[in-house]
Structures are given as structure tokens and as C-alpha cells.
Amino acid sequence: MIKLSNVSKQYGTFAAVHNVSLDIPPGSIFAFLGVNGAGKTTTIKMMAGILQPSSGTVNIGGFDIQSQPREAKQIIGYVPDRAYLYPKLTGRELLYFVCDLYKVPRSQVESSIDRVLDEYSLTPWQDALIESYSHGMRQRIAMCAAMVHSPQVLIVDEPMVGLDPHGAREFKASLRRYAKSGVTVFLSTHSLNVAEEIADHLAIIHRGSIITKGTLDQIRESAGSPDEGLEEMFLELTTASVAH
Numbered sequence: 072m073i074k075l076s077n078v079s080k081q082y083g084t085f086a087a088v089h090n091v092s093l094d095i096p097p098g099s100i101f102a103f104l105g106v107n108g109a110g111k112t113t114t115i116k117m118m119a120g121i122l123q124p125s126s127g128t129v130n131i132g133g134f135d136i137q138s139q140p141r142e143a144k145q146i147i148g149y150v151p152d153r154a155y156l157y158p159k160l161t162g163r164e165l166l167y168f169v170c171d172l173y174k175v176p177r178s179q180v181e182s183s184i185d186r187v188l189d190e191y192s193l194t195p196w197q198d199a200l201i202e203s204y205s206h207g208m209r210q211r212i213a214m215c216a217a218m219v220h221s222p223q224v225l226i227v228d229e230p231m232v233g234l235d236p237h238g239a240r241e242f243k244a245s246l247r248r249y250a251k252s253g254v255t256v257f258l259s260t261h262s263l264n265v266a267e268e269i270a271d272h273l274a275i276i277h278r279g280s281i282i283t284k285g286t287l288d289q290i291r292e293s294a295g296s297p298d299e300g301l302e303e304m305f306l307e308l309t310t311a312s313v314a315h
Contacts, residue, residue, distance in 0.1 A: 072097040072224060072255040073118070078127035080113050080279075087113045089279040090127070095272065097223070100246055100256040102266035105276040106309055111259045112152060114276065115228050118257070119149045132223050145173065148217035152228040152259075154209070158202035162193055162212050165201060166219050173220035187215040190245065207238045214245070224255045231262045243269055267301040277309050 073095040080088040088110040095101045105111045116122040118129055120136045120143065129136040134143035157165055166184045175183055188194045191211040196204065201212060210230065217225060225246075231239055246256050246269060260266055266273055267287060274284035283290050291297050294304050 072132055073101070073257060074128075074130040075114075075118070076128045076130070078114070078117060078124050078129060080110075080117060080122060081125040086279050088117070088124075088276075091276070091279075091281055092127075093274060093281075093284070095255060095257065097255050098250055098253045099271040100250045100258060100269050102270035102273045103257065103259040103276065104261075104263065104266060104273060104305060109276045110279040111276060112228055113279075115151075115226055115257070115259055119147060119226055120144055145220075146223040148220070148222035148225045150213050150217045150225075150227045150230060152232075154213040154216075156201045156209055156212060156216075159200060161198050161200055162188070162204070162215070163197040165212065166215060169216045169219055175220050183219050183221070184215075187219050190218075191215050191241070207234055210234060210238065210242075214242070218249075222254065224257065225249055226257045228259045229261065230258070231260055231265060239265070263302045263305055273301075275305060275308055282308055 073093065075091055075093045078088060078091045079086060091114055103111055103114070113122065117124050118131065118136065120140050123137065131143040132146045136143045160168065163184060166187070167180070170180045170183065188197050191214055193208065193211055193215065196208065201209065204212065230242060234242060243265060246258065250256050258266070258270070270287070272284070272286055273290060275282050283293060285293070287301060290304060291299065294308065296304055296307070
């Protein structure tokens, strides 16, 4: 469902992302891990069609993001690390706008909006201006906007920042539901415990390159650490990479 082949992004002589290759099957939750500046957000922006790769290809659901951007973006739901949410719109007005962008059939607009507002417990605040929303409510309306057109792929960049325990629990449950329904979830996060808990596959990127990928058990085996948790392995792998 998501396939990156030797994707690189150069800024002059600086390689922000170098030869990243990933093959993520449909209906799975994929966690993309790395320290700040490792290349996570740059990779995600190339997947979403916001940045053009310097080389390599990004394929989403059979569509090349460069040669078929409209088709690829139509099946993506994207939540950036800092979503701009039009503060002078109400939550429901924002979702009408997103439905229009994605050309959701008119007969499905109201039910689609009602569905996501209910899923994220925002129905009571749907007619309030977004500028009045708390941080957690803004995170939830951003998820509503990403899912209102029923995408096949959900790309989420650092979604857990600022969520309280209840919000974090609801978010993890929603990702599991999406994956179970066939949605492919690509999750970039610093919350290693969340990745360890819900991800089917993981990759660690460091200084623009993938240093390990696979299931958690496969990463443990390749690291020679069968009993270690993800946090310990992450720290060891990224520290070793710095040392080299």
C-alpha cells in the first residue's frame, strides 16, 4: 500500500533523507522512529506530496506521488505535526471544507461528518469556533479532517504531543480500528511505548538513513537483544550510529 524506493532529499550538499526504502502492507500500523532532525518529517512530506524527492519514488496505493499526485492524495489522510485549522471556522465548517476538497459525494457529506465527530467526541462542540478549542480538541478535529473522506492511508506526524491519558488511549484505539478496517497507518512518533504497543512494523531513521526495520521481534533479533524493550534498543542503536 505504501512503497518508498531509494528515496532521497538533498538540500545542497546536505542529505536530509538518504536512500530510504520501505514496503508497508495494507491494514498495518507502521511506526517511524527517530531523534529530532533524523529525517522523519521530511520523509512524510515527500509521501504526502508536499516535498519532491531529489531521487527515488513514492508509491501510495499503486499511484506514484509525483506523476499521479491527484490520485495518490485522494486516498491519503494526513495529520502534520503542526496542523493549521482555520481558527475562525467552526469544527463542522472545517469538515465541510475538507469534504469539498476531497469531493465527497453530497449525499455522504452529512453522515461522514457526523461519523467522525461522534468518533472523536466532538459533536457537542461542532458549532464552536476552532480558536476556542483546547489543544486536545484541536488534535481530535485534525484527525476528523484526515478521516472524513475515508482514506485508504493515514499518515500522522507526532500525534501524541499534548494529549492527556484519556486522549492518548482514544487515539491508540482509533488507530487499531482503522487498521482492522483495512486502512494503512503510518505513524511518526517519539512515544516509543506507543509504537511498541500498537505497531505491526517499525523502522528507525537516523541522520537520514534507515538503520533498522521490521517487526519488533525482528529488530530485537538483528540487534542481538531478545529481551530488551524498544526504548533501550532505540537508545543503543542511535547512540551506536552517532559513535560511528
